Amino acid sequence: MPTPERTKIMGVLNVTPDSFSDGGRYFDHDSAIAHGLELLDSGADIIDVGGESTRPGSVRVDEAEELRRVVPVIRELAAAGATISVDTMRATVAEASLNAGAHIINDVSAGLSDPTMLAVASETAAPVVLMHWRGYLDRASASFHYDDVVAEVIAELKTRIDEAVAVGVKLENLILDPGLGFSKNAEHNWQILAALDEFANLDHRLLVAASRKRFISTLLSPEDPKLAEESAKDQATAAISALSAKAGAWAVRVHEPTTSAIAAKVLDAVNSHASTEASEASEASLDEGRA
Template sequence: MAIVNVTPDSFSDGGERFDPARAIDDGLRFVAEGADILDVGGESTRPGSVAVSPDEERRRVLPVVDALARQGAIVSLDTRRASVAEAGLAAGARIVNDVSALRDDAAMLPLIARAGAAVVLMHRRGRPEDRYAGSPYENVVEDVRRFLLDRAATCVGAGVDRRSIALDPGLGFGKKVDEELALIKGAGRLADAGYPVLIGSSRKSFIGRLTGVEAAADRDPASAFLAVEAVRHGASIVRVHNVPATRQALAVFEAMR
């Protein structure tokens, strides 16, 4: 899953693809480089970020979703708002990737069920404006697993096809370095419930804390390594900024395995 942020303020690539034409060109390039899914987002979720209006979010993402879908790309829309998701699905998106696991907008769950869309449910503690503060985890893998399975059960109960649900433990989002690593190692524990697991560790700040590399864009070597580790431990989907580096690393991993 390649990241296509149409934002001015995302933590790594904010502003790079704020021009829809650039976002569309880059998305098509990511597909040519080996991306299976393009994850288009119009609102930054970095700690301390400020929410944008639904109108502004739609203005940012819809031209990109429409153009990429028309070119045959599988598009995921990274949004937590039902009005944006509904417009995006109408424009050709097939997946809704919701960082709130469908909790921020009460209209999101019935929309997903009605539309028959695929959905990624992500674990998130707190909100960006409070820098994802929250109470400590007792056991981060089990706590996150319990939350995500509860949300998945709620979705199934509301009529969402079980086969259309993927789970994301939400690396970053207020978690500590040891918790991030535990969640990557624990991907199999999450996957054993029968849902595909998505891991999004690409360029995250915990890589900077582990390596001393301050610039997010310079963290691709470690990001490719962590993508391999995620797959080795049971993830089905890795959400990345650098598609060729990740594809190379995964190809060598598959050959070694």
């Protein structure tokens, strides 16, 4: 029995002034590049570079500004040997980022915001993250109603898979993200986390992005989520990273890689020993059969 691959750590790099957790900290290029290198040193396998916030109430930036924010940062980090995903909903930004050295497209709209995104993924053969959403977070179309959140999110992701395959994206290049916090309340998020095995069993790589989201803050500080300390949110995120790794997630997207990288290594060690024991047990059974 092969040992499952270790869950990768995707470090968040927001080149924005207004992202919900760290907006503004790394807005200038020098700070962004330095932080990207810090993320790598802290255990990140992939750097997810984004130039546009998707927090509730955020205002979309224009294409030129998004390009100005992300392309120079991607170019420098790629030159330093980093594996990079670009967090964008624009096909033009995705294509320019790939040309600058990015490897993966991470589209929170799964191609719904820009109809040409999936074509770019097909033409470039780049892996693409399809995240579940029901529209921008400040719009009524971002419906929170589900009769069965797990079944409905899976069904809607399958629709996006079909759309991607129809324009030529290869199945092995698809990565699924259930979209924690997008068009979902806290209860929906916990239900999805309780059913990660079902998402991992869809025969596509799974990305779990829970880091520092409001449902974690609400768990830690129910009276006032804004009072939840960042370090506590990162510890809770690491616990979710461990659950994700146990379910076989390909990667977790986090702001603070160290604790999640440790969690992934622990699960990798456990899986490695479990696989060894299963292999030894199987060999012993075959030896008994031969005798």
